[in-house]
Amino acid sequence: MGTVHGSARWLLAAAAMAPAVAGGCSCGDSGGTIGATSGGGADQSAGGGGSGGIPFLAGSGGSGVTSGGCEGLECQQIACPGGGTTTVSGTVYEPAGKLPLYNVTVYVPNRELEPITDGASCDRCDVTLSGDPIATALTDTNGRFVLENVPVGVDIPLVVQLGKWRRQITLPKVEGCVDNPTVDRTVRLPRSKAEGHLPKIALTTGGSDVLECLLYKMGIDASEFTPEAGDGRVNLFAGRAIEGDSATSRYRDGLNDGAPFSLAREFWGSLDTLRRYDMVILSCEGSEFGDDKPEAALRAMFDYASAGGRVFASHWHNTWLRLGPERFPETAEWDEESDPDDGLPVLVDTTFPKGLALRDWLANVGASTVPGQIEIDDPQHWVDSVNEEIATRWLYNEANTDFDAPAGVKYFTFNTPIGAPEEAQCGRFVYTDIHVAASDVAGAPFPSGCEGRDGAMHELPPQEKALLFMLFDLSACIAPDDEPPPVPVPT
Incomplete structure (x- = not known):
C-alpha cells in the first residue's frame, strides 16, 4: 500500500490495536495525514445568519451515525x-480582537446549534450547552483555553460562547495527538449577527457617562446600533443631562439616516418593552430625574431583573435600587457624598473566586501595575457598604484623605430574585460608581463622540477595562458568586 508517514502511521496503528475513539466507540481512522490548524477558518453562523451546520465524518450517510456506534x-x-491527547489551544478575545476574555466557554459541537432566544430568560450555568459538545473548556484570566480530545480531521467546528454571545468558526485541519494552536486574535466573540449571535441590548444615554462608546470600542459593528424598529442588536435610547451637559440623542449622519433616539423614560416604563432585551445598560444622567422614573417604572425594572433580565446601572441610576420596590433598597448602605479626587486608588475584593480572577485579569491586560488595585478618574460616592447577605462587593476604596474620599464601594452585583433559592435565581443587577473615561464626548451624534475605535490599536484606560470585564460578566450564565465558574462537561 506504499509508505505511511507521521500521524497517518499512528492512526492506522491505533485503529488496528485498540478502540480508536474515546467514549467506547470503535471507529476507523481519521482519513490520512492531517495538517496543522490555522484557527482562522470561515465563520459559520451560530444563531445569526447562515445554517451553522456541523460537518460529519464522510460515509456516515448524512445522519452522523456510523456502524461502530459512535456519532x-x-x-x-x-x-x-502514552496517555497523550489531541488538543486545540488559543486565546479568546472581545469582538474587537484586542483584549482577552475570562470565563468564555470553548467547545466542539457534535450537532447543529439551536437558535438563542432573545429577551429576559433563565440562563443558568447548569444548563446543557447547545450542540451536544464533545470537547469543552473555559478560558482563564489570560483568555487562554486548551481543548482536549478534539476530533481529528478537516473542517472541525469550534464554538466560543459567553452567555448569549456565541460564534462558531471552522478549524481547517486538526492533527492527531499534538497541540493545534489557533492563529492569534482569530478566536473572538462576534462583531455582528453575520458572524454569530449577540445579546439583544438596550442602552440609555446620559450626560455624565458615555457607555454607548464602550460598546462601540469593544468591537460591536456600527451596523448593529439601530433604532428599536431596526434589526440591530443594540438599540439606543435618549436619557437626560443636567444643565450645561447634554446626552447623545441621535445617530450621526450616514448611520440610520441620522435618526433621533426614542426617549429613555418611555422605554423603561413598560415591563413588556424591557423583557424584549437580554441586557439593559443605563448611563449616568448626572442627577436623579425622579419624574422620569415613577413608581410604575421602578416596578417594571424590578420585575424585569427578577424575570431573568440583566441590568447595568451607572452612578445616578442608583435610583432604581435606592428607591425601588421590595428588597432593592436593602442591597447597600446609600450615602451621597462629594465626589473624590481623580486618581483614586480602588481595590479589588479578592475574597471570592471571580474577585481573584478580576485581580489577575486587570494585571494581565495592563490595567493594574499593583496587583489588586487600579486608579480611576472622575470617581463617585453613593455606596458606603453592601449587604453581604444579598450583594457581592467587587471594587472598593478605603478612606483616603489625600483624595478627599470616604470609604466606599465602587462596584457590586447581586442575583435575582433576591431571597430565592440559588437554583431559582436567573437575573442579575450590577451597580457602579465608576464612569467611562472623559475622553469620549457625551451629546455628540453616535458614534462620532467615541474616541479611538477606528484606526490604530486603542488602549482603554484602566477603569474602562474594568467595566468591560464587568459587562461580560453580566452577560455570563448565572451562578453563585462564591463559587468558581463551572467548566461545562462534554455530553
Missing part, C-alpha cells in the same frame, strides 16, 4: 500513545 465527530476522537 458524528465522536468518530474522529482518537486514542493517543
